[in-house]
Amino acid sequence: MASEMLNSYMTGPDEKGRFGDFGGRFVSETLMPLILDLEAEYERAKTDETFWAEMDDLWKHYVGRPSPLYFAERLTEHFGGAKVYLKRDELNHTGAHKINNVLGQILLARRMGKTRIIAETGAGQHGVATATVCARFGLKCIVFMGAHDVERQAPNVFRMKLLGAEVVPVTAGRGTLKDAMNEALRDWVTNVHDTFYCIGTAAGPHPYPAMVRDFQSIIGKEVREQIMEREGRLPDSLVACIGGGSNALGLFHPFLDDKEVRIIGVEAGGKGVNDKMEHCASLTGGRPGVLHGNRTYLLQDEDGQILEGHSISAGLDYPGIGPEHSWLHDTGRAEYVSVTDTEALDAFQLCCQTEGIIPALEPSHALAHVVKLAPTLSSDHLLVMNMCGRGDKDIFTVAAALGVEISS
Amino acid sequence: MTRIDDRFAQLKAEGRKAFVTFTMAGDPTYETSLEVMKGLPAAGADIIELGIPFTDPMADGPTIQLAGQRALDGGMTLDKTLEMVREFRKDDTATPIVFMGYYNPIYHMGVEAFLTAAVEAGVDGLIVVDLPPEEDDELCVPANGAGLNFIRLATPTTDAKRLPKVLENTSGFVYYVAITGITGAASANADDVAPDVARIQAASGLPVCVGFGIKTADNAKSIAGVADGAVVGSAIVDRIGRGDSAAEVLAFVKELADGAHSA
Numbered sequence: 001m002a003s004e005m006l007n008s009y010m011t012g013p014d015e016k017g018r019f020g021d022f023g024g025r026f027v028s029e030t031l032m033p034l035i036l037d038l039e040a041e042y043e044r045a046k047t048d049e050t051f052w053a054e055m056d057d058l059w060k061h062y063v064g065r066p067s068p069l070y071f072a073e074r075l076t077e078h079f080g081g082a083k084v085y086l087k088r089d090e091l092n093h094t095g096a097h098k099i100n101n102v103l104g105q106i107l108l109a110r111r112m113g114k115t116r117i118i119a120e121t122g123a124g125q126h127g128v129a130t131a132t133v134c135a136r137f138g139l140k141c142i143v144f145m146g147a148h149d150v151e152r153q154a155p156n157v158f159r160m161k162l163l164g165a166e167v168v169p170v171t172a173g174r175g176t177l178k179d180a181m182n183e184a185l186r187d188w189v190t191n192v193h194d195t196f197y198c199i200g201t202a203a204g205p206h207p208y209p210a211m212v213r214d215f216q217s218i219i220g221k222e223v224r225e226q227i228m229e230r231e232g233r234l235p236d237s238l239v240a241c242i243g244g245g246s247n248a249l250g251l252f253h254p255f256l257d258d259k260e261v262r263i264i265g266v267e268a269g270g271k272g273v274n275d276k277m278e279h280c281a282s283l284t285g286g287r288p289g290v291l292h293g294n295r296t297y298l299l300q301d302e303d304g305q306i307l308e309g310h311s312i313s314a315g316l317d318y319p320g321i322g323p324e325h326s327w328l329h330d331t332g333r334a335e336y337v338s339v340t341d342t343e344a345l346d347a348f349q350l351c352c353q354t355e356g357i358i359p360a361l362e363p364s365h366a367l368a369h370v371v372k373l374a375p376t377l378s379s380d381h382l383l384v385m386n387m388c389g390r391g392d393k394d395i396f397t398v399a400a401a402l403g404v405e406i407s408s
Numbered sequence: 409m410t411r412i413d414d415r416f417a418q419l420k421a422e423g424r425k426a427f428v429t430f431t432m433a434g435d436p437t438y439e440t441s442l443e444v445m446k447g448l449p450a451a452g453a454d455i456i457e458l459g460i461p462f463t464d465p466m467a468d469g470p471t472i473q474l475a476g477q478r479a480l481d482g483g484m485t486l487d488k489t490l491e492m493v494r495e496f497r498k499d500d501t502a503t504p505i506v507f508m509g510y511y512n513p514i515y516h517m518g519v520e521a522f523l524t525a526a527v528e529a530g531v532d533g534l535i536v537v538d539l540p541p542e543e544d545d546e547l548c549v550p551a552n553g554a555g556l557n558f559i560r561l562a563t564p565t566t567d568a569k570r571l572p573k574v575l576e577n578t579s580g581f582v583y584y585v586a587i588t589g590i591t592g593a594a595s596a597n598a599d600d601v602a603p604d605v606a607r608i609q610a611a612s613g614l615p616v617c618v619g620f621g622i623k624t625a626d627n628a629k630s631i632a633g634v635a636d637g638a639v640v641g642s643a644i645v646d647r648i649g650r651g652d653s654a655a656e657v658l659a660f661v662k663e664l665a666d667g668a669h670s671a
Contacts, residue, residue, distance in 0.1 A: 016542065026511060026538040028467045030563040030588055033570060172473060178464065185466045190589040192565055290511045290538065291464060303485040304516030306463045 009256035009333050012324065017206020017294075020330065022323035025205045027293045030189045039207040041112050046214070051107065058103050059218065062136070063093045065100075067219075069226035069384070074354040079374035082381040085235070087223055087251065089388045090360065096389035097219060097247045098129040098200060104215035106133045109196035116140045116191065119198045120184040122149055122177035122243065123315030123362065124156025125389055126200030131165035141165040144183045147175035149314045156393050174308045177243075177318045181292055201244025202322035205293030209322050216250025223384055224254055231382055237262040239373070240386040241366040242336070243280070243316035245325045247388035256333060265325060266369045268311035269338035280309040281338040282321040283329045296323040312341035312401065313361035315389070339368040345401055347371055348391065360389030361397065411504040411532045412557050412580040415454055416615045416636070426581075426637025427452055427628065427668035428617055429661060430508060432459035432475035433492050434484025435648055441479070442492050443654040449503045451658040452665025455617075457535065457639065460489050460509030467537045469592035471642040474649060486513045486522075490529045497530035506533040506559060506580075511547065519547055523554040533557035533580045541573045548577050557581075562608055564588050571611055581615040582608050583639065586631070589620065592642030596621035602634035609636070625667030632671035640664050 012019040025035060045051040059065040068088045076084045089097040109117060117139050121127030127143040134141035143160055147169040150157050160167050173179035181204075188197045202212040227235050238255060240248035242265045255261045270279030279285055282297040289298040291306055299307040299319035311317045328334040339347075344361060347368035351359045359367065366385050374383060391398070399406045409417075419426055429448055435441050448456050461479040465472060493505055507526065514522045514536065526534075534551055541548075541560070548558040557580025565588060566574055575582065584605055586596035596618065605616050618631050619639030632638040643664070647657050 025540060025542050027540060028537050028563075029540050029561045029574065030467075030565050030585065032540045032542065033565045033567065172470070173463070182464055182466050186469070186590045189467060190593065192588045287516075290515050292466070293538075295515075298512075300512070300516065302516075303487075304513035305461075305480060306512070 006331065009328070010253065012327070013206060013210050019324045019327035022296050022326040023206055023209055023294050025293060026290045026295065027205045028189060030192065034192055035205050037112070041108055042207050042211050045108055045111060054107060055104060059100070063099055063103070064091060065218065066222040066226070067091050069223055069230065072355055078354055079371070081379065082374040082377035082383040083379065084370060084374055085227070085382065085384045086387040087219060087384060089219060089247065089386060090390035094125070094129045094132050095392065096125040096129065096360065097216060097250060098126040099132065100218055100250065101200070101212045101215040101246060102126070102129040102133045102198060104211070105196070105198045106137060106139070109139070109198070110137065112196065114194060114196035116142070116195045117198050118142045118144065118184050118187050118195055119200060120144045120177065120180040121200060122180070122317055123313065123360070124149070124153040124160070124393060125315060127165070127167070128156050128159050128163070130198050131160040131163035134165065135163045142168060142187070144168050144170055144180040144187070146177060146180045147171045149176055152397055153314055153393060154396070176308065177314070178306065178308070200246070202246040202249045202324060203244045203292060203294060203296065203320060209294065209324055212246050213249045213253055213324060216246050217253045219247065219250035219386065220252060220254035223251065227382065227384065234258055234261055235382040235384045237264060237381070237383045239264045239266060239366050239370055239383065240388065241266045241316065241362045242321060242325060243268065243318050243362065244320070245322040247386050249322060249324060251386045252334060263334040264369065265334055265336045266366045267336060267338040268313055268316035268365055269340040270310040272340055273338050277307050278310040279338065280311045280316050280318060282319060283325065283336040284338045288326065291320055294323045296320050296326045297329070312344065312397065313365065315360070315362040316365065337369055339365050343368040345398065348398060357387065358391035359387060360391045361394045363388045410555070410557050410580060411502065412455065415504050416581065419454060425632035425668055425671045426454040426615070426617060427632070427665040428455040428457060428619070428637055428639040429453040429644060430457040430459060430639060430641030431644060431648065432461060432472065432479050433489040434461055434479030434482055435475040435645070436478045437482050438484065438488060438492070440654055442495055444648070444657050445492065445496055446499065447654060447658040448661060449500055451661040452669060453503070453661060454637070455504045455506060457506045457508045457641070458489065458492070460486055460507055460513055462510040462513060465510060467590060469590040469642060471592040471645050471649065475645045478649070486517055490525050493529040493531055504532040505530065506535055507531055508535040509537070511536050511538050514547065519550055523551060523556065526556065527554055531556065533559050535559045535561065535583060537561065541576060544577050552577060552579065559583055561585050564604065571608065575612045578612065578614065581617050581636065582612055584608060584616050584618045584635070585620045586618050587621045591620055594621050595623065596627065596631055598630040598634050601631065605635045625663050628664050628667040629671045632668040638668045
């Protein structure tokens, strides 16, 4: 599909849940009626003013939205190129963008009369956000988390437990986000009557990719208003990190039809994007396939078996990517690049020391690309990067990577 | 008429219920799984479901997931699964073979190439867990066109309104999932499934086999009693997983088959 043929990039998905060839509803029959129910309820909620009024109220008073759009003066000086703004979604309640989406899904679950909420989590940010909102509304919460992630994200595991959630370590496979998602789907198929599956990223069967994107789009909508106020014009480029890709889509989506705005997604390059597959760059190092309810780019071998991948960041350690990103990639509307673990670690430290912001390892990937890109751009170029999470949860991982011993 | 249609016609004429087995191709090795497969008809299996190993079997419980991992660790692939069928067909041209698995390995091989190879190898039907009727254009319609039966899962969540859509492109038989859940989990109860089976038989005009949660010969008998057949997977795969020999596994299959056939 040639990009100039499209009048709008904002109308997807179609009625089959497809973005071009990507997306869809590749789930077992047991789940199909549930997904159709969810779609119908979401369609009703979308045009219900009382639904959005409740969201706006919670976003403002519980989450702390709008998050600031911060001019990163010292990073800008350091790069000597583009004017760098950070969208401060790490200042949200619970420390990441994840809660934007969780609130929407939990309000939907309440409308549907569901009393038991399940979620998968990688870095633990989505699990913490889900446990938080469940506590706020008095709902039972079960979080599936890969055993390997339980180990490397211990602070978030404890947070979830403090919030009253049950954390189930998943030992199947390599014990990361993909395996946690399999286990959540297994739970859902077993507990269909009272359970709502709160997916943490813009992936999975339709309507999740569109629904999660819509809830996260508050990020990009705010950026639009904030940059107009600060600069009187739209940004020249947007940069965000991508695991499943919900923070990125949240930033990108409101700008998709502003074709002068350059859009760049940054994948986790792990130890390098090569044949050894020690990375999580689905678009730059994968091929289209079907997993977890949707067709999208996946890391897989020559037999169509899913590969585990690797990233220093638990939140990006997923072999797939939201289907809308696959479509934006193939149409050419967005560009996708990757950075390595080492580059992300360097950017992490740079951000701490120049801006007094400890970023999560996930947006440290986005920043690592800004490190390369910003110096090549002129001083009137406006670059907005999504600082989608804070790094408190990552200090043990970073300490280990830097060879520092700290006791937890 | 496919081998599956022939088999059900024959069972009907004999007044018998179908006993359907599931085993994973390549579990624990190519050789052992082929030896088990070759012995299944004599042990009483009327239809053989052969699992295509996949890394992420979202609808399966730990038993079948581990079987898939054992097979993949041993180097099993979709190509070798097709090869197993060719080997089996050298001695047996009557027993229907149904491939059961997930879409990605097939998608990755290419639907057309896969269907050509499957027909040529002697596969008769497909059960692809993550392809609901909403995605029929992907594989179901082309498979029917190639002369393969596309066997759909109907579940306790498939209500009367949805059933016609589920049955629309289904042929061979309907696989009724006795429980909401994963394979090898809760026990299936004949009284619970009987009304649903009758409803699906009436709506489809096809034989209905029931699976998920059938673990013993008594289970198989009671379930087969209210359906056209019973499917056992995890209970057999458990025996393979704990290291039973092919002969031991087949003795257990015979026990189950005798149960189902006594219904």
